[in-house]
Amino acid sequence: MSEAVTAxxxxxxxxxxxGMAGTVLGAVLARRDVRVLIIDAGVHPKFAVGESTTLYTLKGFRQLAERYDVPELEYLTSYEGGLSNIGPTSGVKKHFGFMLHHxxxxxxxxxVNQFSPPSKALQTGHLFRQDTDAFxxxxxxxxxxDVRQGFRVSDLELGEHQVSVADPSGERFTARFLVDGSGFRSPVADKLGLREAPDALKHHSRSLFTHMIGVRPTDEVxxxxxxxxxxxPWVEGTMHHMFERGWFWSIPFNNEPRSLNPLVSVGLTFDERLYPRQEGMTPEEEFRFHAARFPAVERVFKDAKTVRPWVSTGRLQYSSKQTVGHRWCLMSHAAGFIDPLFSRGLTNTTEVINAFAWRLFEALEEDDFDVERFAYVDTLQKGLIRCNDDMVNCSFIAFSDYELWNAVYRVWAAAEVPINLRFDRFIDRFRETRDDxxxxxxxxxxxxxxxxxxQPSYKLLFDDMVRLCEDYEQGRTTAGAAARELMDRIQRSEGVLRGIGLEDRERRFMFPGIPELKDMTAWLTQQAPAEMRYLAPADASGSTAGARSASEVIIPE
Known part of the structure; x- marks a missing residue:
């Protein structure tokens, strides 16, 4: 059908x-009187994974809430907010827990490693997506x-002057712009042939996952x-049970006394090249077969019962040659996906919406949808995919040797506190100026x-990690040599925050208290590279480090 241009x-x-990406963007747009139609082939409430949040996720939601005046998004930044406004069905997340198994x-x-980034104001959690997504x-x-559930897109047009979508019955809707936040089976990606070849990404994994009752806390086994x-306690966080080129997750929704939800999200993600599908096994049989290889993991799931059908995937990784075009955008998981390790999915979603929404507002206002306007969104999404591909691929390589994993883990953790301080500083300034x-x-x-x-110094460290892990994978060095060199670079890097133990290879548990936070603040204000000093946070007493008020924090030009 040719483009029918209407007035x-x-x-x-x-x-x-x-899902979360589409509805958050929809709320942000509609809050400013943009006429929005949200379409989905399914019906709420519906099952979704991607339940584990990070401080970075919550800072992203806070930025969206304040920047676009959608206060409901602030409820997702604390357990109390979710409990009071969404429902008693989510769990707490007080740490990332990692345990290597042989x-x-x-x-x-x-x-073993445990990382608990410090925050008094925000509370990471395990979101029961059925409820949070419906909210x-x-x-x-x-x-x-406006919404249309149960609407399966069978045809779409991306014209010069408008876009349109239709279902098999011929019902059609038109708009000035189309955002595809649907995921892997993106109609826009299919229509335009946007998926890259599989070898565009390094990492390999497939997954089995469901929700269960009767999962035993790791602490008990x-x-x-x-x-x-x-x-x-391990049960109060997101638990990663790692083994050679794979990991089990346990994400409890029942780990807080006020939660009325008995479920635990469980899954197994592993390299499909090393662990091809077991012929004749159901997904649950395959899951239990691999859990039985590791005594403690087997005890965690021994008496667990599934409450919904298992999902069994092929290779999870995909990416797109292009994520924006004339009057269209592939957003978040429609653009690409790597692996749930490190809980990056929701974080990436908030970051993309923040970068995309203001550009779309201006395009609608000016009636100018030139692709160059959205070029940064494309750059950002491709950068997020590329970085996560390297980070997860290095982690899977390192799972075969604890010392190498211990170093790779610290490269990841080295970013977790500074990136959240970065959000704090910009949010501080926005609250003072209300200037977008x-x-x-x-x-x-x-x-x-x-x-x-x-941070250039962190980029150098990250690149060293990638090189050393890939050298080990290709047999050009040993795991021990790669681990020693990477740890040495961590200890010497200017881009690694000091004061909380990142440079100490023997420190398995990172739970910064007031003394550590004071040391961190002193380092940021006195010894950190110049480009990091603006990150200096309020100290443990509530005053700002170096006697600087929030209004005096300098945001780099």
Whole structure:
């Protein structure tokens, strides 16, 4: 069907996908009176994974809430906010927990790590996506979005003057712009042939996952001495049970007394080249087959029962040659995906919406949808995919040797506190000025998508990690030699925050208290590279480091 140009399309924006990405963007747009239609083939409430949040995720939601005046997004930044406004079905997340396993053996207490980034104001959690996604869906409707559930897109047109989508019955809607937030089976990616070849990405993994009841907390199944236990119980965080080129996850929704949800999200993600599908096995049989290889993991899931059908995937990784075009955008998981390790999915979503929404507002206002206007969004999304591909690929390589993993883990952790301080500083300035140019200046970056996108010293360290892990994988060095060199570079790098133990290879548990935070603040204000000093946070007493008030924090030009 040729493009039929009308005087006024049905909508300003059509969004494909009523998951978190689509509904958050819909609420942001409709809050400013943009005419939005959200379309989804499914119906809420619906199952979704991607339940584990990070401080970075929450800072992204806070930025969206304040920048675009959608206060409901602030509820996602604390357990109390979610409990009071969404429902008692999510869990708490007080740490990232990592435990390495070897076949047939009990886990070694020296081969574990726990990381708990400090925050008083925000509380990371395990979001029961069925409820949080429905809440966000209803929020988008409240602000004015129209919705069509159970609408399967069978045809779409991306014209010069408008876009349109239609279902098999021929019902059609038109708009000025189309956002595809649907995921892997993106209609826009299919229509335009946008998926890159599989060898565009380094990492390989497939996944089995479901929700279960009766999952035992890791703390209850371990045969370790009390002195081997971390400062926070394992059950109070996102648990990663790692083994050679794979990991099990356990994300409890029932780990807080006020939660009424007995479920635990469980899954297995592993390299499909080393672990091809087992012929004749159901997904659950395959999951239990691999869990039985590791005694402690087997005990975690021994009495667990599934409450919904298992999902079994092929290779998870995909990316796109292009994520923006004339009057269209592939957003977040429609653009690409790597692996759930490190809980990057929701974080990337908030970052992309922040970069995309203000550009779309201006395009609609000026009626100018030139692709160059959205070029940064494309650069950002490709950078996020590329960085996560390198980070996860290095981690899977390192799972075969604890010392190498211990170093790779620290490269990841080295970004977790600074990136959140970066958000704090810009949010501080925005609260003072209410000037959106503050947030726009966050995009003036040398390395969009990198975990610390404005820090050259961290970029050097990250590149060293990638080189050393790939040298080990290709047999050009040993795991021990790669681990020693990477740890040495961590200890010498100017881009690694001091004061919380990142440079100490023996420190398995990172739970910064007031003394560590004071040391960190002193280092940031007195010894850090010049480009990092603006990150200096309020100290433990509540005053700002170096006697600087929030209004005196200098945002780099």
């Amino acid at each position: 006024r399309p049905d909508y300003d924006v059509i969004i494909l996908g009523a 076949e047939g053996l009990e886990p070694d207490p020296r081969e 966000l869906f209803h929020t988008a409707i409240k602000y004015g979005c 371990l045969r370790m001495e009390p002195e081997d236990l971390p400062p926070i 140019r503050v947030f726009r200046s966050m995009e003036d970056l040398p390395y969009p998508g990198l975990l610390m996108p404005d």
